[in-house]
Amino acid sequence: MNAPATSAAPKVGFVSLGCPKALTDSELILTQLSAEGYQTSKTFDGADLVIVNTCGFIDDAVKESLDTIGEALAENGRVIVTGCLGARQGDDGGNMVQNIHPSVLAVTGPHATHEVMEAVHKHLPKPHDPFVDLVPAQGIKLTPRHYAYLKISEGCNHRCTFCIIPSMRGDLVSRPIGDVLTEARKLFEAGVKELLVVSQDTSAYGVDVKYRTGFWDGKPVKTRMFDLVRELGELAKGFGAWVRLHYVYPYPHVDEVLPLMAEGLVLPYLDVPLQHSHPDVLRRMKRPASGERNQERIQQWRDVCPELVVRSTFIAGFPGETEEEFAHLLDFVREAQIDRAGCFAYSPVTGAAANELANPVPDELREERRARFMAVAEAVSAERLQRRVGATMQVLVDSAPGMGKKGGVGRSYADAPEIDGTVRLLPPQKISKTLKVGEFTKARIVAAEGHDLVAMPV
Numbered sequence: 001m002n003a004p005a006t007s008a009a010p011k012v013g014f015v016s017l018g019c020p021k022a023l024t025d026s027e028l029i030l031t032q033l034s035a036e037g038y039q040t041s042k043t044f045d046g047a048d049l050v051i052v053n054t055c056g057f058i059d060d061a062v063k064e065s066l067d068t069i070g071e072a073l074a075e076n077g078r079v080i081v082t083g084c085l086g087a088r089q090g091d092d093g094g095n096m097v098q099n100i101h102p103s104v105l106a107v108t109g110p111h112a113t114h115e116v117m118e119a120v121h122k123h124l125p126k127p128h129d130p131f132v133d134l135v136p137a138q139g140i141k142l143t144p145r146h147y148a149y150l151k152i153s154e155g156c157n158h159r160c161t162f163c164i165i166p167s168m169r170g171d172l173v174s175r176p177i178g179d180v181l182t183e184a185r186k187l188f189e190a191g192v193k194e195l196l197v198v199s200q201d202t203s204a205y206g207v208d209v210k211y212r213t214g215f216w217d218g219k220p221v222k223t224r225m226f227d228l229v230r231e232l233g234e235l236a237k238g239f240g241a242w243v244r245l246h247y248v249y250p251y252p253h254v255d256e257v258l259p260l261m262a263e264g265l266v267l268p269y270l271d272v273p274l275q276h277s278h279p280d281v282l283r284r285m286k287r288p289a290s291g292e293r294n295q296e297r298i299q300q301w302r303d304v305c306p307e308l309v310v311r312s313t314f315i316a317g318f319p320g321e322t323e324e325e326f327a328h329l330l331d332f333v334r335e336a337q338i339d340r341a342g343c344f345a346y347s348p349v350t351g352a353a354a355n356e357l358a359n360p361v362p363d364e365l366r367e368e369r370r371a372r373f374m375a376v377a378e379a380v381s382a383e384r385l386q387r388r389v390g391a392t393m394q395v396l397v398d399s400a401p402g403m404g405k406k407g408g409v410g411r412s413y414a415d416a417p418e419i420d421g422t423v424r425l426l427p428p429q430k431i432s433k434t435l436k437v438g439e440f441t442k443a444r445i446v447a448a449e450g451h452d453l454v455a456m457p458v
């Protein structure tokens, strides 16, 4: 076990696992640590203490989190655990992490900056002279400088039968709209060119506070998805930046946002986690928003905003799923022309209500259906990408060694970072043309390859 170092600025090793919501929790903790004068690092090397932000969603994520905690204990010995896994119960009703790794110093659930900092103060007292002015106004970010996640709420009021997130993160709590917009402005001022709005349920923003009127920039603004998106779009316009919406459930009021996309105020991109198409499966899943008219809804959205790109995730082999229900899902993906689809074979998460449902689908069949789903989804996606060949698109450059003289990699409005495809940029033909990370370039699409496009910067 490492003894705490005696240097003036104690060093905290930090490991961040899990989804973008967990990432934003990590950013808040890292920001606070830096504000108080702690040094932070991504390794355990020479750290006085390690914080592991965990994921507790599916079994693979639980294993990865537990393994990382074990590694941190073996290499460093002084470990604080936070995140979704920290909120999970063990078989005996106690805390799962503490049962498995009793030597951890402290365990908290997700979204718990205050509790994590209390544990840090207890085990690694804060330095006397914090250089608060060294912390950038936008806080510490784990993403590249040109894009950032903006979390607008925490928790969820739904109780989907396959999900245990509400038991870990609690019911919906929307952040005050003034705080969200202030954070967005700081991020744009710091050079962010793409803001990714995340939450458990973006369309539900403000439900918990009855769409209360807040204030921003001296004017009243309602805590409501439409108002938030409009304000973010207006703000982004001044910085020439993109706003991308994730985790949008198809409630009727989402229709109001489509004209803002058609106007170019926010990206015509919607990440809508549909999970299935068949009404009976959706009922067994207890999904929010009626799924019965989703195909029609998507068509109406495209009528209003023809450029719209729809990303979605689905579950194959949910308990009780019949071949007919699965065939309904395949037809849906084809007919709704989902641009980007991900699919998980149903995985029984410990503690999820769906585990009790009748007629579980055998493992092999779940996998087989996932593979069949992906074959159909990929064919739809490839066909839609092919249609872009010949078009000129705006591309945000993510990497461009040597000022792009040998080409680079970027993304168009149709590609969210990490989850969608990319645009491979060829070496520019014009000698004077350079590519810079975090800047936009126009590019003519010359080919589609799998999930990606190939383009010539112009």
Ligand code: SF4
Pocket: 156, 157, 158, 159, 160, 163, 164, 165, 166, 200, 201, 288
């Ligand atoms: S909407 Fe459903 S799947 Fe999403 S976080 Fe809430 S309970 Fe989980």
